[in-house]
Amino acid sequence: xxxxxxxxxxxxxxxxxxxxxxxxxxxxxxxxxxxxxxxxxxxxxxxxxxxxxxxxxxxxxxxxxxxxxxxxxxxxxxxxxxxxxxxxxxxxxxxxxxxxxxxxxxxxxxxxxxxxxxxxxxxxxxxxxxxxxxxxxxxxxxxxxxxxxxxxxxxxxxxxxxxxxxxxxxxxxxxxxxxxxxxxxxxxxxxxxxxxxxxxxxxxxxxxxxxxxxxxxxxxxxxxxxxxxxxxxxxxxxxxxxxxxxxxxxxxxxxxxxxxxxxxxxxxxxxxxxxxxxxxxxxxxxxxxxxxxxxxxxxxxxxxxxxxxxxxxxxxxxxxxxxxxxxxxxxxxxxxxxxxxxxxxxxxxxxxxxxxxxxxxxxxxxxxxxxxxxxxxxxxxxxxxxxxxxxxxxxxxxxxxxxxxxxxxxxxxxxxxxxxxxxxxxxxxxxxxxxxxxxxxxxxxxxxxxxxxxxxxxxxxxxxxxxxxxxxxxxxxxxxxx
Amino acid sequence: xxxxxxxxxxxxxxxxxxxxxxxxxxxxxxxxxxxxxxxxxxxxxxxxxxxxxxxxxxxxxxxxxxxxxxxxxxxxxxxxxxxxxxxxxxxxxxxxxxxxxxxxxxxxxxxxxxxxxxxxxxxxxxxxxxxxxxxxxxxxxxxxxxxxxxxxxxxxxxxxxxxxxxxxxxxxxxxxxxxxxxxxxxxxxxxxxxxxxxxxxxxxxxxxxxxxxxxxxxxxxxxxxxxxxxxxxxxxxxxxxxxxxxxxxxxxxxxxxxxxxxxxxxxxxxxxxxxxxxxxxxxx
Numbered sequence: 119x120x121x122x123x124x125x126x127x128x129x130x131x132x133x134x135x136x137x138x139x140x141x142x143x144x145x146x147x148x149x150x151x152x153x154x155x156x157x158x159x160x161x162x163x164x165x166x167x168x169x170x171x172x173x174x175x176x177x178x179x180x181x182x183x184x185x186x187x188x189x190x191x192x193x194x195x196x197x198x199x200x201x202x203x204x205x206x207x208x209x210x211x212x213x214x215x216x217x218x219x220x221x222x223x224x225x226x227x228x229x230x231x232x233x234x235x236x237x238x239x240x241x242x243x244x245x246x247x248x249x250x251x252x253x254x255x256x257x258x259x260x261x262x263x264x265x266x267x268x269x270x271x272x273x274x275x276x277x278x279x280x281x282x283x284x285x286x287x288x289x290x291x292x293x294x295x296x297x298x299x300x301x302x303x304x305x306x307x308x309x310x311x312x313x314x315x316x317x318x319x320x321x322x323x324x325x326x327x328x329x330x331x332x333x334x335x336x337x338x339x340x341x342x343x344x345x346x347x348x349x350x351x352x353x354x355x356x357x358x359x360x361x362x363x364x365x366x367x368x369x370x371x372x373x374x375x376x377x378x379x380x381x382x383x384x385x386x387x388x389x390x391x392x393x394x395x396x397x398x399x400x401x402x403x404x405x406x407x408x409x410x411x412x413x414x415x416x417x418x419x420x421x422x423x424x425x426x427x428x429x430x431x432x433x434x435x436x437x438x439x440x441x442x443x444x445x446x447x448x449x450x451x452x453x454x455x456x457x458x459x460x461x462x463x464x465x466x467x468x469x470x471x472x473x474x475x476x477x478x479x480x481x482x483x484x485x486x487x488x489x490x491x492x493x494x495x496x497x498x499x500x501x502x503x504x505x506x507x508x509x510x511x512x513x514x515x516x517x518x519x520x521x522x523x524x525x526x527x528x529x530x531x532x533x534x535x536x537x538x539x540x541x542x543x544x545x546x547x548x549x550x551x552x553x554x555x556x557x558x559x560x561x562x563x564x565x566x567x568x569x570x571x572x573x574x575x576x577x578x579x580x581x582x583x584x585x586x587x588x589x590x591x592x593x594x595x596x597x598x599x600x
Numbered sequence: 601x602x603x604x605x606x607x608x609x610x611x612x613x614x615x616x617x618x619x620x621x622x623x624x625x626x627x628x629x630x631x632x633x634x635x636x637x638x639x640x641x642x643x644x645x646x647x648x649x650x651x652x653x654x655x656x657x658x659x660x661x662x663x664x665x666x667x668x669x670x671x672x673x674x675x676x677x678x679x680x681x682x683x684x685x686x687x688x689x690x691x692x693x694x695x696x697x698x699x700x701x702x703x704x705x706x707x708x709x710x711x712x713x714x715x716x717x718x719x720x721x722x723x724x725x726x727x728x729x730x731x732x733x734x735x736x737x738x739x740x741x742x743x744x745x746x747x748x749x750x751x752x753x754x755x756x757x758x759x760x761x762x763x764x765x766x767x768x769x770x771x772x773x774x775x776x777x778x779x780x781x782x783x784x785x786x787x788x789x790x791x792x793x794x795x796x797x798x799x800x801x802x803x804x805x806x807x808x809x810x811x812x813x814x815x816x817x818x819x820x821x822x823x824x825x826x827x828x829x830x831x832x833x834x835x836x837x838x839x840x841x842x843x844x845x846x847x848x849x850x851x852x853x854x855x856x857x858x859x860x861x862x863x864x865x866x867x868x869x870x871x872x873x874x875x876x877x878x879x880x881x882x883x884x
Contacts, residue, residue: 128826135830439813443830477824479817479831480691481780502693511693515819519694525683526701529708532683536656551863561822565829566860569657576650576659580678 123450127473130448140275144445147274151436154380155487161382162372170369172491175427178327178360182418182426185327185360186409192330196392198405202357206236209410213238213319213352214245216406220350222247222316226308228334228344229253230321231269231430232356232410234452235465238319250311252340254304261288267446269453270378270432275445308340318344318402322355323430324370325407328363331391332407335374337384345390351402353390357409358426364389370429373489377431413465422497425460427490434484434494440477449474456484456494460501468505475501533577540571547571644761645675647712649726649750651719651852652684658852664879665718665753671882672761681708687725690733691818699733706730706742714760715750718875719851720782723752728785752782754850754874758791766795768881770802772845777835777858779851780813792850792874799881805842809834816857832861840867847871 134140158164178185190200203209217225225247233239239249239260251260258273259266261284266272273281278295285300286293293303312318320341324333332353334341345351361367375381394401417426435441435455446454450471451462459474468475475498484494505511525532546552552568554560562568646669650662666676686701705726709715717723727747734743757763774796782788796804815821815831822828835858839847847862847869849855859871872880 131824131826135826439815439831440827442812442834443827475693476820477827479780479813479815479820479828481813481817482784483780483811483813486784499691499693502691503695504693506693506695515692516694519689519692519697522684522689523686523697523700526686527683527704529681529683539656551860553864558822561825562860564825565864566832566857567863568860569856571656572659574659576655576662577678577680579659579663580680 123471124473126450127448127477130450131444134445134448135443139277140445141443143275143277144442147268147271148436148442151380151433154376155433155436157380158373158376162376167369167373168489168491171373171429171489172427174361174366174369175429175490176424178362178366179358179418179423179426182358182360185362186357189325189327189330189360190407190409192327193332193392193405193407194330196330196405197395198330198392198407200407200409203408203410203412206410206412209236209354209408209412210238210241212408213354214241216350216352217242217247217317218245220316222350224248224250224311224315225317225319226250226252226311226315226344226348227256228318228320228336228341229256229272230319230354231266231452232321233319233354234266235356236354236410236412238354250308250315252308252311252338252344253336254301254338254340257304257308258284261285265447266452267454268432268435269430269446269455269457270435308343312343312347315344315348317350317352318346318348319352319354320345322353322359322407323374324367325355325360326362326364326367326389327360329389329391331364331389333367334386334388334390335371335378335384336386336388337379339386342386342388345388346400346402349403351390351393351405353405353407355407355409357411357414374429374431377433377436377487377489417464421500422460422464424490424492425457425464425497427492428457428461429490430457431489433487433489437483437487438478439481439483440479444477448477456498457492460492460494460497463501468501469510472505472510475505529577533575536571536575540573543571643673643675644714645677646714646716646756647677647679647709649682649685649709649715649717649719649722650678651717651722653852653856654718657856658873661718661852661873661875664873665716665875667879667882668757668875669716672757672763674761677712679708679712683708685722685725686733687722687729688818690725690729695733699737702730702733702743703739706734706739706746709746710742713749714756715746716753716756717750718753718873719853720752720779720786720788721851721853723750723755724781724785726750752786752788752791752850754792754795755786755788758794763795763798766798766878767883768798768878769800769883770846770877770881772801773803773805773843774846774848774877775805775807775839775842775844776810777807777814777839777847777849777854778810779849779854780811782850783811788850792848795874795878796848799877802877805844807842808838814854814858816854818853821857828857829861832857836861836865836867839869844869846877848874848877850874 193200201212203212242249251257255273258276258281267275282293282295285303289303293300322332323335375384393405434457438455441455449458451458453461459477463471463474478498480495482495525535546555547570550570555563654661669676684701685705686698690698727750730743730747734740778789796802814835815828820828855871862869
């Protein structure tokens with residue numbers, strides 16, 4: 119395990135576990151969403167709906183080459199310009215070039231996980247361009263210089279007071295701790311930015327291949343401002359974010375608001391089909407669509423393909439007992455929770471994130487809730503197996519499991535090993551429990567008691583049973599058990 | 601309003617990746633043509649899967665399970681060749697080592713009829729993961745057959761033996777931890793609750809956030825001990841909130857985790873496998 123990454127992971131975990139307010143915020147958030155998960159199941163024919171979502175996503179991902187071509191051709195037919203970026207670096211360079219050609223000084227952005235994934239803001243800011251996030255949650259974390267804490271609710275971890283301090287600094291005056299007043303400030307602040315911006319950048323919840331439309335699912339109205347007011351609109355999207363047509367988008371739009379925000383529908387569903395057309399009253403003069411691969415085609419056709427089914431609803435974060443304790447920042451990337459633990463190593467190489475596939479107790483709550491029926495827990499197991507196969511397992515574990523297997527295939531040796539464990543454990547045992555142990559068990563006994571090793575294992579006790587009972591033909595109840 | 605009742609819009613691929621099959625669906629017990637659970641001619645016979653932890657740390661659970669099964673008329677075998685199902689290695693990614701242990705495990709249970717496990721997680725390892733672990737290997741047929749006849753203890757009692765009442769008494773309140781693999785991989789949720797409700801004098805108190813993991817997760821408990829401890833702490837809080845006299849479970853690994861944290865926090869609440877509750881309270 120890479121020490122640097124593990125240290126960063128542990129630091130973030132320690133910070134989250136030590137922050138009582140944060141623990142409460144995450145717990146409340148999950149408990150809040152659980153109510154909606156149950157309500158959704160009561161209101162809709164959930165299994166049938168998920169069948170449809172899964173079918174649409176699997177079909178699209180399986181035929182992605184076809185739908186990407188169709189989508190790109192239709193964007194161009196409507197007057198948009200399509201660019202394919204193979205890597206994050208290519209995508210950043212292209213957007214930067216677009217900005218430079220337009221001498222852009224100010225860029226407004228609607229919420230986009232993909233631009234987080236490729237680190238777009240930092241690249242634009244390094245070139246001296248002011249980048250302003252306009253989704254309220256994103257505004258808050260941009261002011262705090264943080265990554266999103268949750269893929270749907272990026273600033274869910276911030277308290278009202280923390281938000282007040284951040285926004286007051288941006289306002290240059292002390293704002294009251296009143297959500298309405300804070301929102302009113304954000305609205306004034308952002309309004310000016312929308313009118314002054316040279317370029318608006320958005321992500322894309324779904325691209326509709328049959329029409330070349332970019333569909334955005336938003337709540338605050340900032341998405342429409344970002345994509346309508348500036349002269350240039352740049353869409354940056356992952357190449358798997360497509361559906362064949364509007365009909366196939368329907369089940370996804372039924373599921374996404376429920377699982378993402380606990381609502382039947384969002385305030386806005388925006389379908390953008392090309393730049394301003396003849397006769398349109400508003401809209402950008404030009405539309406650029408940057409379709410980003412960044413590791414996705416390496417996933418296509420392999421055993422992890424279904425991870426591309428994800429509709430980014432965030433439900434797996436809301437049920438994950440590990441996320442419930444460590445929050446989003448420990449995952450060290452744009453994507454957190456179970457989807458992050460699987461997707462980030464796949465996109466970025468697990469040598470950079472060796473701790474992520476192990477940041478799970480394999481409870482399976484993620485697989486159970488997933489809107490697109492991605493077998494997330496199975497994928498975590500597969501990733502672990504791949505890591506071991508490619509030699510990134512630690513020497514101690516490798517040695518340990520080899521020894522385990524050698525012993526497990528020899529019941530007599532196993533029996534002897536159990537007795538040896540008993541002998542070793544005895545001096546450490548008091549009152550039927552072990553409160554301190556060295557080595558690996560010591561990581562357990564730091565916070566928990568270990569049970570004593572039994573004086574007689576079950577197999578030894580069984581051997582002492584009378585032979586007529588042992589062969590299963592005894593009279594059972596009439597015999598006293600040892 | 602979306603009409604969700606229609607069929608899928610698209611056909612699923614034939615070569616769906618692992619896990620595409622629905623998991624957690626309760627499995628119907630094998631039945632004969634008159635709807636009775638299939639057992640051997642005459643007396644039902646079952647092989648006990650004690651599990652590695654159960655053998656070394658909790659033999660009393662095995663004895664309790666044997667007592668209950670025998671009281672219910674089951675002839676119990678204990679195949680002595682069994683050691684560990686291989687789950688620790690499998691869950692950590694060491695598939696070759698897991699397969700070695702699993703191969704010996706399959707061999708140990710060859711010739712057994714129903715296999716009854718005192719751990720839901722180990723039963724799930726055999727049922728969910730063995731068929732895939734041995735796909736394309738010489739042992740595939742034997743592993744798949746073992747998977748098909750492996751049951752968790754409460755599942756065997758309710759679904760196979762069709763137990764409807766028990767001569768068992770217990771005085772007090774009991775709450776239960778539904779272990780994750782028992783719940784989600786085996787689809788066993790109602791069975792243990794039904795059995796507890798058959799116990800005379802037992803008041804069943806459901807646990808808040810009952811579906812949450814206790815934080816054990818096998819090697820997770822020592823690989824990420826701080827997270828694991830935070831998880832079990834919340835579980836312990838919810839358990840104590842119930843005011844129950846005993847915590848009942850179906851998986852000693854999870855119970856060992858919860859019990860270990862309860863003791864460390866100075867709480868004396870007893871933690872028992874369901875088999876122990878039934879065996880201890882069996883009248884006459």
